Amino acid sequence: MITNNIIGFQLSAKSSERLFSVNPMTLENLEETFIPATEAEVNLAVEKAFKAWRLYRNVSGEERAAFLNEIAKGIEALGDMLVQRMKLETGYPEARILVERNRTVAQLRMFAEEAVQEQWKEISFDAALPDRKPTPRPSLRKTMFPIGPVVVFGASNFPLAYSTAGGDVASALAVGCPVIVKAHDSHLGTNALVAEVIMQAAQKTGMPDGVFSSLNGDGLATGKLLVQHPRTAAVGFTGSQRGGRALFDLGQQREIPIPVFSEMGSVNPIFLLPEKIKEDTNALAAQLAGSMTLSGGQFCTQPGILVALNDDRTDALKLALCEKLNAADDALLLNQGISKSYRNGIAEIKNSLDVKLIFHRESGRDNAVSPALAVVQAQQFLANPKLHREIFGPFSLLVLCQSYKEMSQIAEALEGQLTAAVFMQEVERATALPLIEVLIEKAGRIIVNGVPTGVEVCDSMTHGGPYPATTDNRFTAVGTHATQRWLRPVTFQNFPDGLLINT
DSSP states (O other): OOOOSOTTSOOOTTOOOOBOOEETTTTEEOSOOBOOOOHHHHHHHHHHHHHHHHHHTTSOHHHHHHHHHHHHHHHHHHHHHHHHHHHHHHOOOHHHHHHHHHHHHHHHHHHHHHHHHOGGGOOEEEOOBTTOSSSOBOOEEEEEEEOSOEEEEOOSSOTIIIIITSHHHHHHHHTTOOEEEEOOGGGHHHHHHHHHHHHHHHHHTTOOTTSEEEEOOOHHHHHHHHHHOTTOOEEEEESOHHHHHHHHHHHHHSSSOOOEEEEOOOOOOEEEOHHHHHHOHHHHHHHHHHHHHGGGGOSTTOOOEEEEESSHHHHHHHHHHHHHHHHSOOEEOSSHHHHHHHHHHHHHHHHOSSEEEEEOOOOSSTTEEOOEEEEEEHHHHHHOGGGGSOOOSSEEEEEEESSHHHHHHHHHHOOOEEEEEEEOOGGGHHHHHHHHHHHHHHEEEEEESSOSOOOOOSTTOOOOOTTTTBSOTTOOSSSGGGGGGGEEEEEEESOOGGGOOOO
């Protein structure tokens, strides 16, 4: 059963507004109604989280791990009810939903292990040197300390893995930070189911009241209240550049600025060297088309720009890629806003004098879109920064270069990215190396002979990159090191063992 309340709070009767999720397959409102949080309820959520923080930060790693593992068990126990609700709110096929559910519970269990091992504390100790000349040294012990209540904004394209029980939430809870989730409007029902699981897990494992809350509401108005509340310590966001930058600016405009970790998308350029194209053009086209159209291209790691030499080998790749895209199904996008943005982006490409749309077809359904591929000459691409922008969905722009020098110029001109890739043969190592040197400056993950879609959740993953991919390129939103966003260093000087905290 999907509850229609703000999880963890009794609703006031003051809010008369009602929210609905929309079925992207029919564009009709789903029957359940959800009530947005009032300003008083937002304030209550953050105040309760602050009080909980003063207790939760001292809860043992084993107890926090039990909490996270109980959440994972609860999500699994939802079974088909969760799967069917996600299908209604996203249009995703069941196989895609099951993959995301598995990733979500695996993340929770991974962070549970992190909570127990406590390597995130990064404890260092320098013993006192009372006899050191000319000045003694005091005893110094440094540890990382949980920063405080964290606000997380759910993502449209990952209702589980980047939302209510996703990586931001799990990593913050693992290190002692309470979380307030702002549910994404596109999957209010999925949020309600998962939020109820988290609340029940908190109660079952004896976590402090306020350790987790979930709020519905207007993205801008509710978001502003949450980010600018004086008790909020940090923010996690996954979504558009416009939304992420707005939240970042709100965080900096506070009397006491706070970190806002916005992951805002990327065009994830792929550089295709000619010997690699020649090796197996058809297989390469299939790999690229699969990455472009995976889940309707609705991944932040979807390859939006392809870069190659303007020669016969690339001509063959273009033909093969168009064939693969023609065989792909139309994409059902997650909501009307994403669909409108995609259609507008394709319309701009059609109207551009410098860009040629070489594959696109009219979709048979109003609420679905066709994959699309366009080409542009390198000099036109360099002269028009608008072409560097992401078109979220199953679209890629092929940039044709006259020389390797132009390929390097393209790499230099690109903004910050989550990923960048180079397809090459071993004989092209000398050509690839200068490109890779530049791409290291541009992206958080560099790939050789692979596509960017598919983000492994592990110690060595970096899911982040220079602006505008993220607002802080020193951190990752995926993998065990995601905990570092919710921590700050504290040094204890001349502390007797009985007084040491969190060490």
